Amino acid sequence: MSLKCTIGLLLSLFMFFLPKPVMAETKEVVSKELTTLFRAARKVISDNQAHINNPDIGDKGLSGKIVTQKLLENYKKASGKRLYPDSFTPVQEAMINSVKEVMFENQDLINKQGVAFKGFIPAIFAGKVANKFSRKMNGKMKIKLTAPTRYIRNKTNSPDYWEHNVIENIFKMSAHKKGQSYSENIKIKGKKAYRFILPEYYQQSCLDCHGTPKGELDITGGKKEGGLLNELGGAISLIIYQ
Ligand code: HEC
Structure with missing residues (x-):
């Protein structure tokens, strides 16, 4: 085996066993x-x-x-x-x-x-x-279903500050490409975290419960939000802690 080959082999072995960040x-x-x-x-x-x-x-x-x-x-x-x-x-x-x-x-x-x-x-x-x-x-990862604040039904799904901000100031902007996710590296209570959020839109089938007229009761007994077809209705939010 030539020296070049040996070095190459050692290098690839090294890379293979190196813990990948x-x-x-x-x-x-x-x-x-x-x-x-x-x-x-x-x-x-x-x-x-x-x-x-x-x-x-x-x-x-x-x-x-x-x-x-x-x-x-x-x-x-x-x-x-x-x-x-x-x-x-x-x-x-x-x-x-x-x-x-x-x-x-x-x-x-x-x-x-x-x-x-x-x-x-x-x-x-x-x-x-x-x-x-x-x-x-x-504690390593967290997934959650959330929605724009004014469309929240179940308070435990309420967006946190970061989610609220992305929904209102990024997803709702006309320049934002429909369906495009958003991610950011931030600190949560001092811990480094990668945050990812994916917007979701009301389809026809959602409107039986989330649509109009606003305030009317749906089959679940909850009040309809008055949402419109293709309107931003929710988001899936994920946190990966480092
Ligand atoms: C049968 C009625 C019904 C239909 C149809 C329905 N939802 Fe909901 N949705 C609800 C109820 C009730 C809740 C509250 C659930 C809970 O208590 O956790 C909810 C909660 C949500 C939430 C979580 C945020 C929150 O408000 O608590 C999102 C996001 C959401 N719905 C989006 C959708 C979308 C998008 C569709 C269509 C693909 C849809 N829903 C279809 C009744 C419905």
């Missing part, structure tokens, strides 16, 4: 993947909303396993990439396990016969998954 770009990739996975899971619930609300059917067949299969299909459609359970990253695994646990814990509710609306809707499901995920990540 998670660079900003990688964090963005991780954030995009994770928020896409989170949305792919929530979409399974919205796609099955009529089925879940059907009072005539008992077992809805929405076990954690089935929901995982469906969410991976949604993920593939959204990202073009298929994820395989044996090569999940720990972060992906934490998200999938959170989904499975929420589905497991809500089987009795979802499968209840004779009741139409059970309150099992995408935002509630997403909130439960987010809490479980954040707990599993043990």
Whole structure:
């Protein structure tokens, strides 16, 4: 082996074993993947909303396993990439396990016969998954569903100062490209953190509950926000601590 080759080999071995710092770009990739996975899971619930609300059917067949299969299909459609359970990253695994646990814990509710609306809707499901995920990540990562302050229904989803600022002063600007995420390295209570936030817009299906006339009661018993089609209605926010 020539000297050049040996040096090359040593160098690549060195690079391979060197602990890789998670660079900003990688964090963005991780954030995009994770928020896409989170949305792919929530979409399974919205796609099955009529089925879940059907009072005539008992077992809805929405076990954690089935929901995982469906969410991976949604993920593939959204990202073009298929994820395989044996090569999940720990972060992906934490998200999938959170989904499975929420589905497991809500089987009795979802499968209840004779009741139409059970309150099992995408935002509630997403909130439960987010809490479980954040707990599993043990202070290293936190995901949350939030919305513009005036559209908040559940106070625990209220935007914090940073989220509020990005929503009002970046996402709502006409120059902001629709759907474009925003990220920033900042300190939270003295701890270095990477923050990522993805805007979401009201689609037709959302307006049954979030649309007009403002103040009218929706199927959940809550007051409609008076939101409009394609209007900024929410955001998924992620924190990765260093
Ligand atoms: C069946 C009625 C219903 C539909 C349809 C619906 N939502 Fe909601 N949404 C709610 C309720 C109720 C909450 C509060 C959930 C809770 O208590 O955590 C909520 C919460 C949210 C939140 C979290 C912030 C908050 O206000 O607490 C966002 C963001 C949101 N919805 C966006 C959407 C979008 C986007 C769609 C369409 C893709 C949609 N919703 C469809 C009823 C609905």
